[in-house]
Amino acid sequence: MLFAAAATVAAANGGGASAGSGAPAPAEPRTPGLRSPDAGFARDMAVHHQQAVEMSFIVRDRTQDEAVRTLAYDIANTQANQRGMLLGWLDLWGLPKVVADEPPMAWMGAASGGGDDRAGHDGHDGHDGHGGRTADPASGALMPGMATREELERLGAASGRDAEVLFLQLMTDHHKGGVAMAEGCAQQCGTPVEKALAQGMVDAQRSELTLMADMLKQRGAAPRG
Known part of the structure; x- marks a missing residue:
């Protein structure tokens, strides 16, 4: 009886292993390619985030308003951490952080107005169709919403309410x-x-867009465009 029971259990276990060995193994995660959306987004958003961190540090020293300083700190802290994650994934995938012949936003293709008019697919009003301004590489704004070199200089030269309003307007464009x-x-x-x-990022930045609109209204101003 005991031998028979043991044989039955062994057969059942053996049958289970045999069945399991015939099952397909879970697919290994595929490493993204050089020009995949995964890699392109990681490269572009790392650059985009870096400017948000820069603007946040600039305004921190240009105003004593606690609400603006707190927002700037939160943005700088969050986006610096996210940037580290994006660059870390590129390292993990064995991919470069910069591809010399890759135009910004190329990974988005037609969805971003890619192609020859990638820097401004509406062609006239300087907006990207999502509520933010289009890229203008000649001015230093490599991707939609990024501030130009001139705007960063203006922010660095402003103080008090002027700095607060300009920061909120620039960051609103940046978030869009x-x-x-x-x-x-x-x-x-x-x-x-x-x-x-x-x-x-989408959820958090939409929430911050609402907050910044309220902060601008409190200062008698509004988002640009």
């Missing part, structure tokens, strides 16, 4: 461009953790 980019990754990227990060 960033949301459009993050939405593109949430739709096109294939790496689950990166898609989740992109969607988190």
Whole structure:
């Protein structure tokens, strides 16, 4: 009886192992390619985030308003951390952080107005169709929503309410461009953790856009365009 029972258990276990060995193994995560949306978003958003951090540090020293300083600190801290994640993924994938012949936003393709008119697909009003301004590489604004060199200089020279308003307007444009980019990754990227990060950017920056609109209104100003 005991021998028979043991044989039955052994047969059952053996049958289970045999069945399991015939099952397909889970697919290994595929490393993104050099020009994939995953890699392109990581490279472009790292640059985009770096300017947000820069603007936040500039305004921190140009005003004593606690609400603006707190917002600037939150943006700088959050986006510096996210930038580190994006660059870390590129390292993990064995991909470069800069591709010399890759135009900004090329990974978004037609969805971003890519092609020869990538720097401004509306061609006239300087806006990107998502509520933010288009890129203008000649002015230093490499991607939608990014401030120009002249605007950064103006922010560095302003103080008090003027600095607060300009920062909120520039960061509003910046967030609108960033949301459009993050939405593109949430739709096109294939790496689950990166898609989740992109969607988190969309949700957080939309919330901050509402906050900044209220802060501008409190200062008798409004977003640009």
